[in-house]
Amino acid sequence: MLLRRFIAPSVAVSRLTSPSSKTLATQSDAHLRHQWSPDLTEQQSLVLDAVAGGRSVFITGSAGTGKSLLLRHAIRVLRDIHPRHSVFVTASTGIAATAIGGQTLHSFAGIGTQSADDANTVLRDVLRNRPAARRWAVAKALVIDEVSMIDGRLFDTLETIARRVRHRKSDDVWGGIQIIASGDFFQLPPINSPDPEKEFAFEADCWDASFDLQVDLSHVFRQSDAKLIELLQCIRLGRCDPDQLRLLDQCCVVHSDDGDQWPETGLRLSGFNPSKIKAHPKVLQFYERLQFGQS
Numbered sequence: 200m201l202l203r204r205f206i207a208p209s210v211a212v213s214r215l216t217s218p219s220s221k222t223l224a225t226q227s228d229a230h231l232r233h234q235w236s237p238d239l240t241e242q243q244s245l246v247l248d249a250v251a252g253g254r255s256v257f258i259t260g261s262a263g264t265g266k267s268l269l270l271r272h273a274i275r276v277l278r279d280i281h282p283r284h285s286v287f288v289t290a291s292t293g294i295a296a297t298a299i300g301g302q303t304l305h306s307f308a309g310i311g312t313q314s315a316d317d318a319n320t321v322l323r324d325v326l327r328n329r330p331a332a333r334r335w336a337v338a339k340a341l342v343i344d345e346v347s348m349i350d351g352r353l354f355d356t357l358e359t360i361a362r363r364v365r366h367r368k369s370d371d372v373w374g375g376i377q378i379i380a381s382g383d384f385f386q387l388p389p390i391n392s393p394d395p396e397k398e399f400a401f402e403a404d405c406w407d408a409s410f411d412l413q414v415d416l417s418h419v420f421r422q423s424d425a426k427l428i429e430l431l432q433c434i435r436l437g438r439c440d441p442d443q444l445r446l447l448d449q450c451c452v453v454h455s456d457d458g459d460q461w462p463e464t465g466l467r468l469s470g471f472n473p474s475k476i477k478a479h480p481k482v483l484q485f486y487e488r489l490q491f492g493q494s
Protein backbone atom coordinates (compact mmCIF):
# COMPACT_ATOMS: atom_id res chain seq x y z
CA MET A 200 0.00 0.00 0.00
CA LEU A 201 2.82 2.33 0.94
CA LEU A 202 4.46 1.47 -2.34
CA ARG A 203 1.50 2.59 -4.40
CA ARG A 204 1.03 5.72 -2.39
CA PHE A 205 4.65 6.72 -2.57
CA ILE A 206 5.80 5.72 -6.04
CA ALA A 207 2.68 6.85 -7.82
CA PRO A 208 3.22 10.62 -7.57
CA SER A 209 6.66 11.12 -9.05
CA VAL A 210 9.42 10.15 -6.77
CA ALA A 211 11.20 7.72 -9.08
CA VAL A 212 12.30 11.08 -10.05
CA SER A 213 15.13 12.99 -11.45
CA ARG A 214 14.25 16.61 -12.12
CA LEU A 215 11.07 18.56 -11.52
CA THR A 216 9.89 20.07 -14.75
CA SER A 217 8.65 23.37 -13.38
CA PRO A 218 11.35 26.00 -13.10
CA SER A 219 12.28 27.07 -9.60
CA SER A 220 11.30 30.51 -8.45
CA LYS A 221 14.44 30.59 -6.38
CA THR A 222 17.44 32.42 -7.70
CA LEU A 223 20.23 30.21 -8.91
CA ALA A 224 23.69 30.94 -7.60
CA THR A 225 26.18 32.02 -10.20
CA GLN A 226 28.96 29.57 -9.33
CA SER A 227 30.06 27.29 -12.12
CA ASP A 228 28.67 23.78 -11.72
CA ALA A 229 31.84 22.23 -13.10
CA HIS A 230 33.99 24.15 -10.65
CA LEU A 231 31.86 23.04 -7.71
CA ARG A 232 31.87 19.44 -8.83
CA HIS A 233 35.63 19.45 -9.13
CA GLN A 234 35.97 20.81 -5.58
CA TRP A 235 33.63 18.25 -4.02
CA SER A 236 34.83 14.88 -5.13
CA PRO A 237 35.53 13.14 -8.40
CA ASP A 238 33.96 9.99 -6.96
CA LEU A 239 30.43 11.30 -6.72
CA THR A 240 27.96 9.83 -9.16
CA GLU A 241 26.21 12.01 -11.70
CA GLN A 242 23.05 11.92 -9.59
CA GLN A 243 24.92 12.90 -6.44
CA SER A 244 26.62 15.75 -8.29
CA LEU A 245 23.27 16.89 -9.62
CA VAL A 246 22.01 17.14 -6.07
CA LEU A 247 25.00 19.13 -4.88
CA ASP A 248 24.74 21.49 -7.83
CA ALA A 249 21.12 22.11 -6.93
CA VAL A 250 21.97 22.66 -3.26
CA ALA A 251 24.71 25.11 -4.24
CA GLY A 252 22.16 26.86 -6.43
CA GLY A 253 19.88 27.49 -3.45
CA ARG A 254 17.33 24.88 -4.47
CA SER A 255 15.33 22.73 -2.11
CA VAL A 256 15.98 19.04 -2.62
CA PHE A 257 14.57 15.74 -1.41
CA ILE A 258 17.11 12.92 -1.49
CA THR A 259 15.85 9.37 -1.35
CA GLY A 260 17.08 5.91 -2.38
CA SER A 261 17.34 2.43 -0.98
CA ALA A 262 19.83 1.40 1.70
CA GLY A 263 23.45 1.96 0.73
CA THR A 264 22.85 4.38 -2.13
CA GLY A 265 24.83 7.15 -0.42
CA LYS A 266 22.11 9.36 1.06
CA SER A 267 24.02 10.00 4.29
CA LEU A 268 27.28 10.66 2.49
CA LEU A 269 25.54 13.04 0.13
CA LEU A 270 23.78 14.82 2.97
CA ARG A 271 27.09 15.44 4.70
CA HIS A 272 28.42 17.00 1.48
CA ALA A 273 25.23 19.03 1.15
CA ILE A 274 25.58 20.41 4.69
CA ARG A 275 29.11 21.58 3.87
CA VAL A 276 27.81 23.27 0.74
CA LEU A 277 24.99 24.97 2.67
CA ARG A 278 27.51 26.32 5.17
CA ASP A 279 29.52 27.72 2.26
CA ILE A 280 26.65 29.51 0.62
CA HIS A 281 24.77 30.74 3.70
CA PRO A 282 25.96 32.35 6.95
CA ARG A 283 26.79 29.45 9.24
CA HIS A 284 24.33 30.49 11.96
CA SER A 285 21.48 30.38 9.47
CA VAL A 286 21.94 26.72 8.50
CA PHE A 287 20.04 24.33 10.77
CA VAL A 288 20.80 20.62 10.67
CA THR A 289 18.06 18.40 12.05
CA ALA A 290 16.71 14.87 11.95
CA SER A 291 13.50 13.24 13.05
CA THR A 292 15.21 11.26 15.82
CA GLY A 293 17.96 12.04 18.31
CA ILE A 294 20.19 9.24 17.07
CA ALA A 295 19.94 10.36 13.46
CA ALA A 296 20.52 13.98 14.51
CA THR A 297 23.64 13.04 16.45
CA ALA A 298 25.03 11.20 13.44
CA ILE A 299 25.03 14.41 11.40
CA GLY A 300 25.97 16.75 14.24
CA GLY A 301 22.55 18.32 14.46
CA GLN A 302 19.49 18.51 16.71
CA THR A 303 16.05 16.97 16.49
CA LEU A 304 13.57 18.66 14.20
CA HIS A 305 11.19 19.07 17.15
CA SER A 306 13.87 20.79 19.21
CA PHE A 307 14.80 23.13 16.36
CA ALA A 308 11.15 23.93 15.71
CA GLY A 309 10.25 24.49 19.36
CA ILE A 310 7.28 22.18 19.20
CA GLY A 311 7.99 19.63 21.91
CA THR A 312 7.64 15.94 21.30
CA GLN A 313 3.88 15.68 20.98
CA SER A 314 2.65 15.49 17.45
CA ALA A 315 1.17 18.64 16.01
CA ASP A 316 -2.26 19.75 17.17
CA ASP A 317 -3.77 22.33 14.91
CA ALA A 318 -1.25 24.60 13.26
CA ASN A 319 -2.51 27.73 15.03
CA THR A 320 -1.97 26.25 18.50
CA VAL A 321 1.52 25.11 17.58
CA LEU A 322 2.31 28.48 16.01
CA ARG A 323 1.20 30.27 19.19
CA ASP A 324 3.50 28.04 21.27
CA VAL A 325 6.40 28.65 18.91
CA LEU A 326 5.94 32.40 19.00
CA ARG A 327 6.03 32.30 22.80
CA ASN A 328 9.26 30.34 22.63
CA ARG A 329 11.69 33.14 21.76
CA PRO A 330 14.76 31.06 20.89
CA ALA A 331 12.64 28.86 18.61
CA ALA A 332 10.93 31.81 16.93
CA ARG A 333 14.34 33.36 16.36
CA ARG A 334 15.68 30.15 14.82
CA TRP A 335 12.78 30.14 12.38
CA ALA A 336 13.31 33.82 11.63
CA VAL A 337 17.03 33.62 10.87
CA ALA A 338 17.02 30.25 9.07
CA LYS A 339 18.15 30.25 5.48
CA ALA A 340 18.51 26.50 5.16
CA LEU A 341 16.94 23.60 7.03
CA VAL A 342 18.25 20.05 6.73
CA ILE A 343 15.85 17.26 7.73
CA ASP A 344 17.33 13.76 7.85
CA GLU A 345 15.19 10.60 8.22
CA VAL A 346 12.21 12.57 6.95
CA SER A 347 10.30 9.29 6.48
CA MET A 348 9.59 9.40 10.24
CA ILE A 349 7.87 12.79 10.04
CA ASP A 350 4.12 12.47 9.46
CA GLY A 351 2.36 14.50 6.78
CA ARG A 352 0.36 16.63 9.18
CA LEU A 353 3.46 17.67 11.09
CA PHE A 354 5.27 18.43 7.83
CA ASP A 355 2.41 20.76 6.82
CA THR A 356 2.35 22.35 10.27
CA LEU A 357 6.07 23.08 10.16
CA GLU A 358 5.71 24.67 6.73
CA THR A 359 2.87 26.85 8.05
CA ILE A 360 4.97 27.93 11.03
CA ALA A 361 7.86 28.83 8.73
CA ARG A 362 5.64 30.90 6.44
CA ARG A 363 3.81 32.69 9.23
CA VAL A 364 6.92 33.49 11.29
CA ARG A 365 8.72 34.72 8.18
CA HIS A 366 5.86 36.41 6.34
CA ARG A 367 7.68 39.73 6.29
CA LYS A 368 10.66 38.13 4.54
CA SER A 369 8.91 35.92 2.03
CA ASP A 370 5.50 34.59 1.03
CA ASP A 371 7.14 31.54 -0.55
CA VAL A 372 6.64 28.00 0.67
CA TRP A 373 8.53 27.49 3.97
CA GLY A 374 8.92 31.28 4.07
CA GLY A 375 11.75 30.95 1.54
CA ILE A 376 13.88 28.58 3.65
CA GLN A 377 15.94 26.18 1.52
CA ILE A 378 14.85 22.68 2.57
CA ILE A 379 17.15 19.68 2.15
CA ALA A 380 15.34 16.53 3.25
CA SER A 381 16.65 13.00 3.09
CA GLY A 382 15.17 9.61 3.86
CA ASP A 383 13.75 6.39 2.51
CA PHE A 384 10.01 5.87 2.90
CA PHE A 385 10.56 2.11 2.66
CA GLN A 386 12.57 2.19 5.87
CA LEU A 387 11.35 3.77 9.12
CA PRO A 388 7.73 5.05 9.19
CA PRO A 389 6.29 7.78 11.45
CA ILE A 390 5.31 6.70 14.96
CA ASN A 391 1.65 7.24 15.84
CA SER A 392 0.76 9.37 12.88
CA PRO A 393 -2.44 11.19 13.98
CA ASP A 394 -4.02 11.57 10.54
CA PRO A 395 -4.49 8.47 8.36
CA GLU A 396 -4.88 10.69 5.31
CA LYS A 397 -1.49 12.22 5.92
CA GLU A 398 0.40 9.38 7.46
CA PHE A 399 3.62 10.09 5.58
CA ALA A 400 5.39 13.36 4.88
CA PHE A 401 5.03 12.85 1.12
CA GLU A 402 1.26 13.04 1.68
CA ALA A 403 1.51 16.55 3.14
CA ASP A 404 -0.26 19.22 1.09
CA CYS A 405 2.96 21.19 0.77
CA TRP A 406 5.25 18.24 -0.10
CA ASP A 407 5.61 18.75 -3.85
CA ALA A 408 5.80 22.53 -3.54
CA SER A 409 8.54 22.13 -0.92
CA PHE A 410 11.13 20.79 -3.34
CA ASP A 411 12.60 21.99 -6.60
CA LEU A 412 14.21 18.63 -7.10
CA GLN A 413 13.47 15.12 -5.84
CA VAL A 414 16.15 12.54 -6.51
CA ASP A 415 15.91 8.79 -6.10
CA LEU A 416 19.55 7.65 -5.89
CA SER A 417 19.88 4.50 -7.92
CA HIS A 418 23.45 3.26 -7.51
CA VAL A 419 23.84 0.89 -4.55
CA PHE A 420 27.34 1.07 -3.07
CA ARG A 421 26.91 -1.27 -0.12
CA GLN A 422 26.71 -4.46 -2.19
CA SER A 423 28.57 -5.26 -5.39
CA ASP A 424 26.88 -8.50 -6.49
CA ALA A 425 24.40 -7.41 -9.18
CA LYS A 426 22.12 -10.37 -8.54
CA LEU A 427 21.97 -9.69 -4.82
CA ILE A 428 21.29 -6.00 -5.43
CA GLU A 429 18.44 -6.84 -7.78
CA LEU A 430 17.03 -9.32 -5.29
CA LEU A 431 17.18 -6.78 -2.44
CA GLN A 432 15.47 -4.16 -4.60
CA CYS A 433 12.68 -6.59 -5.44
CA ILE A 434 12.21 -7.56 -1.79
CA ARG A 435 12.06 -3.85 -0.95
CA LEU A 436 9.24 -3.36 -3.44
CA GLY A 437 7.54 -6.66 -2.54
CA ARG A 438 7.88 -7.83 -6.13
CA CYS A 439 9.94 -11.00 -6.12
CA ASP A 440 9.43 -13.31 -9.08
CA PRO A 441 9.49 -17.13 -8.74
CA ASP A 442 13.17 -17.31 -9.78
CA GLN A 443 14.13 -14.89 -7.04
CA LEU A 444 12.07 -16.78 -4.47
CA ARG A 445 13.85 -19.98 -5.55
CA LEU A 446 17.21 -18.22 -5.15
CA LEU A 447 16.24 -17.13 -1.64
CA ASP A 448 15.14 -20.64 -0.84
CA GLN A 449 18.49 -22.01 -1.97
CA CYS A 450 20.24 -19.67 0.45
CA CYS A 451 18.41 -21.18 3.43
CA VAL A 452 20.42 -23.84 5.23
CA VAL A 453 18.21 -26.87 5.17
CA HIS A 454 18.41 -29.91 7.41
CA SER A 455 19.75 -32.86 5.53
CA ASP A 456 19.96 -36.33 7.06
CA ASP A 457 23.51 -37.07 6.05
CA GLY A 458 24.90 -33.63 5.41
CA ASP A 459 26.72 -31.38 7.82
CA GLN A 460 24.41 -28.45 7.33
CA TRP A 461 22.67 -27.01 10.35
CA PRO A 462 19.43 -25.15 10.71
CA GLU A 463 20.13 -21.45 10.98
CA THR A 464 17.60 -20.42 13.61
CA GLY A 465 16.83 -21.55 17.13
CA LEU A 466 13.31 -22.33 16.08
CA ARG A 467 14.42 -24.75 13.39
CA LEU A 468 17.16 -26.10 15.61
CA SER A 469 14.58 -27.10 18.22
CA GLY A 470 12.98 -29.38 15.63
CA PHE A 471 16.35 -30.84 14.73
CA ASN A 472 17.07 -34.42 15.70
CA PRO A 473 18.67 -34.25 19.26
CA SER A 474 20.85 -37.30 18.56
CA LYS A 475 22.34 -35.43 15.61
CA ILE A 476 23.26 -32.57 17.91
CA LYS A 477 24.88 -34.92 20.44
CA ALA A 478 26.76 -36.79 17.74
CA HIS A 479 28.17 -33.65 16.18
CA PRO A 480 31.96 -33.64 16.45
CA LYS A 481 32.20 -29.92 17.09
CA VAL A 482 31.65 -28.63 20.60
CA LEU A 483 28.41 -26.77 20.94
CA GLN A 484 28.70 -23.22 22.19
CA PHE A 485 25.93 -21.59 24.16
CA TYR A 486 25.66 -17.83 24.43
CA GLU A 487 23.46 -16.14 26.99
CA ARG A 488 21.88 -12.83 26.21
CA LEU A 489 20.28 -10.37 28.58
CA GLN A 490 18.00 -7.80 27.11
CA PHE A 491 16.64 -4.76 28.92
CA GLY A 492 13.91 -2.41 27.88
CA GLN A 493 10.32 -1.41 28.30
CA SER A 494 7.51 -2.77 26.28
Ligand SMILES: Nc1ncnc2c1ncn2[C@@H]1O[C@H](COP(=O)(O)OP(=O)(O)OP(=O)(O)O)[C@@H](O)[C@H]1O
Pocket residue numbers: 238239240243260261262263264265266267268269383420421
Ligand atom coordinates in the same frame (compact mmCIF):
# COMPACT_ATOMS: atom_id res chain seq x y z
N1 LIG B 1 29.94 8.17 -4.79
C1 LIG B 1 30.36 7.22 -3.99
N2 LIG B 1 31.47 6.53 -4.28
C2 LIG B 1 31.91 5.52 -3.47
N3 LIG B 1 31.29 5.15 -2.32
C3 LIG B 1 30.18 5.83 -1.98
C4 LIG B 1 29.65 6.88 -2.78
N4 LIG B 1 28.53 7.34 -2.19
C5 LIG B 1 28.35 6.60 -1.07
N5 LIG B 1 29.34 5.71 -0.94
C6 LIG B 1 29.53 4.73 0.14
O1 LIG B 1 28.40 3.85 0.15
C7 LIG B 1 28.14 3.39 1.47
C8 LIG B 1 26.69 3.65 1.81
O2 LIG B 1 26.48 5.05 1.87
P1 LIG B 1 25.49 5.70 2.91
O3 LIG B 1 25.65 5.14 4.27
O4 LIG B 1 25.59 7.18 2.74
O5 LIG B 1 24.10 5.15 2.29
P2 LIG B 1 22.62 5.42 2.78
O6 LIG B 1 21.80 5.55 1.54
O7 LIG B 1 22.59 6.56 3.74
O8 LIG B 1 22.26 4.06 3.51
P3 LIG B 1 21.14 3.78 4.63
O9 LIG B 1 19.80 4.10 4.01
O10 LIG B 1 21.29 2.31 4.93
O11 LIG B 1 21.47 4.66 5.81
C9 LIG B 1 29.10 4.16 2.38
O12 LIG B 1 30.20 3.33 2.66
C10 LIG B 1 29.52 5.34 1.53
O13 LIG B 1 30.80 5.84 1.88
